[in-house]
Amino acid sequence: MSATDPVTGHPMSKQRLRLWLHMLKTARFVENELRERMRITYQSTLPRFDVMAMLDRTREGLLMSQLSQQLMVSNGNVTGIIDRLVQDGYVVRVSVKGDKRATLVRLTPKGVEKFAEMAAEHERWIDELMDNVQDSDIEHFVDALNHIRKDHQHD
Missing domain, CATH: 1.10.10.10 (Winged helix-like DNA-binding domain superfamily/Winged helix DNA-binding domain)
Known part of the structure; x- marks a missing residue:
């Protein structure tokens, strides 16, 4: 049986899927914003x-x-x-x-x-787009994302 989130009671697999979708949506938002700014500012x-x-x-x-x-x-x-x-x-x-x-x-x-x-x-x-991320959270996010890559890289 899959572990459940103690706060929501949802299966952790669903929470991880939700996290992935939010990461993807946020990355696309930031990338699209950067594309537009690069186009406007520097052609x-x-x-x-x-x-x-x-x-x-x-x-x-x-x-x-x-x-x-x-x-x-x-x-x-x-x-x-x-x-x-x-x-x-x-x-x-x-x-x-x-x-x-x-x-x-x-x-x-x-x-x-x-x-x-x-x-x-x-x-x-980038600093402007992410200025609402708390300083204390930045290292946690970086570590978590590094673990995803390190734990699943194929040699």
């Missing part, structure tokens, strides 16, 4: 922001294949984003010596500067 997208963030963390650059693997998206998706970032002067493509098919991409100084501006604003937006 940009979250995938573009994610690519710039990955390149900012790896200043020496990444191979296109590494970038798509890290972001868990197709090479075609990354190529389209990189094309636009190159046009805007935020990213440069560099040939890899000894491998004519490989291309390294990295942020330009202009890209580093733009990403720093966007990242600071992104952090402010």
Whole structure:
């Protein structure tokens, strides 16, 4: 027999399902809000922001294949984003010596500067959207979410 919630009397499986639905709804709300703010403020997208963030963390650059693997998206998706970032002067493509098919991409100084501006604003937006979460709850939520991933990761 499944455990029951001592407060509601509902089976814990139903409570966990309820928790999941609330997490999903909240994550979608925050993501949609960020998408809209990124579009309005920077005429940009979250995938573009994610690519710039990955390149900012790896200043020496990444191979296109590494970038798509890290972001868990197709090479075609990354190529389209990189094309636009190159046009805007935020990213440069560099040939890899000894491998004519490989291309390294990295942020330009202009890209580093733009990403720093966007990242600071992104952090402010997250802070604003989550300002009603109590400080004492933040560590508890982070620990609980980490446990879900750690306890169920496949090696």
